[in-house]
Amino acid sequence: MRILYGLLTAGMIAMPTALSAQETINLTVASSHPTVIPWVGMIKTHFMARTDELLAETGNYKIEWNEAFGGQLYKANATLTSVEEGITDIGWVFSFLEAAKLPLSQASSYAPFATANPPVQLEVMRELMAKNKAFRDEWEQYNLKVLGLTGTDMYDIYTKTPLTGIDDIDGMKLSAPGVLGTWLRGTGANAVDGALTTFYTDIQTGVSDGVLTLALGALPTKLYEVAPYINRFDAGVAFSGAVAINADVWNDLPAEVQVAMSRAGEYYTKAHGEDLLKRHEFALNKMVELGAEQEPPVTIVTMPAEERAAWVNKLPNIAGEWAAELESQGTPANAFLSAYMDGLRARGEKPVRDWDK
Incomplete structure (x- = not known):
């Protein structure tokens, strides 16, 4: 018993020391x-x-x-x-x-x-x-x-009324986060700078007619309540x-x-x-489910591949312009753009447009 008591006492004394070491x-x-x-x-x-x-x-x-x-x-x-x-x-x-x-x-x-x-x-x-x-x-x-x-995840265009193709956004005001507004150049749409935290209010108050955004952001912010038409272009990721x-x-x-x-x-x-x-597909389907009873109900408008290509081809050479401006400031943008595109292609990706060529 004395030996056991001694061991227990020693352990109790040692315990605070071990804990205090953290x-x-x-x-x-x-x-x-x-x-x-x-x-x-x-x-x-x-x-x-x-x-x-x-x-x-x-x-x-x-x-x-x-x-x-x-x-x-x-x-x-x-x-x-x-x-x-x-x-x-x-x-x-x-x-x-x-x-x-x-x-x-x-x-x-x-x-x-x-x-x-x-x-x-x-x-x-x-x-x-x-x-x-x-x-x-x-x-x-x-x-x-x-x-x-x-x-x-992939970007699509969320609107208050459905689109039949990319030409329909000509003249529309579309909210987009920062630099992604450049994706609307050449389409006739007017980019409104914003973020996920502002998109709902932008549409609700008429600041914009729709939003260029991603499903995983639109779902938790309930964007589908004010922009029930998800015009699916699968515009790629960033x-x-x-x-x-x-x-x-x-x-x-x-x-x-x-x-x-x-x-x-x-x-x-x-x-x-x-x-x-x-979670991209899950988010799209979940928005349709949650918005089924609202008026109008949430609807995914799937755009054919030709419309995605038409959108890309409407864009000016935004990558070339961006790189040229940075190069004039001493930033090696051309090399970085090539490294980025080469990295994608080396992993089996097939860009719709080879921006570095």
């Missing part, structure tokens, strides 16, 4: 968009959760997450500066709205209809982030360390931004935490790409 790190993670938006919700369910899992393997560190999703700290127009300036430690940076600061990040937006495969596109962008210095530098110059990448951490915060983190976050970022990127591919 260091708790407080970090704020935030976004402009709510967690019902899939790639934002996955910051919590995939990036944060995976980081926690990896750190728990050794028990040396634990992160106390201070969550501020859904625009609690800043709106969509301040995603980059909020991470850069440390308003949040970690946040989703919406590159669509940062064309001036992140020019190379707009390459996929100026080369539309190049791929409808989100996992492949994100794989190409992750490779470029690792190997292309100019691309990496344009993020890191703003005191950012990129952890995970985000993209979109690189939309990154989960990034303030570089000063990153540099102060222990090496083990940095490794865990890097691995969690890779996991997030891969899972996000697969999620986009799987």
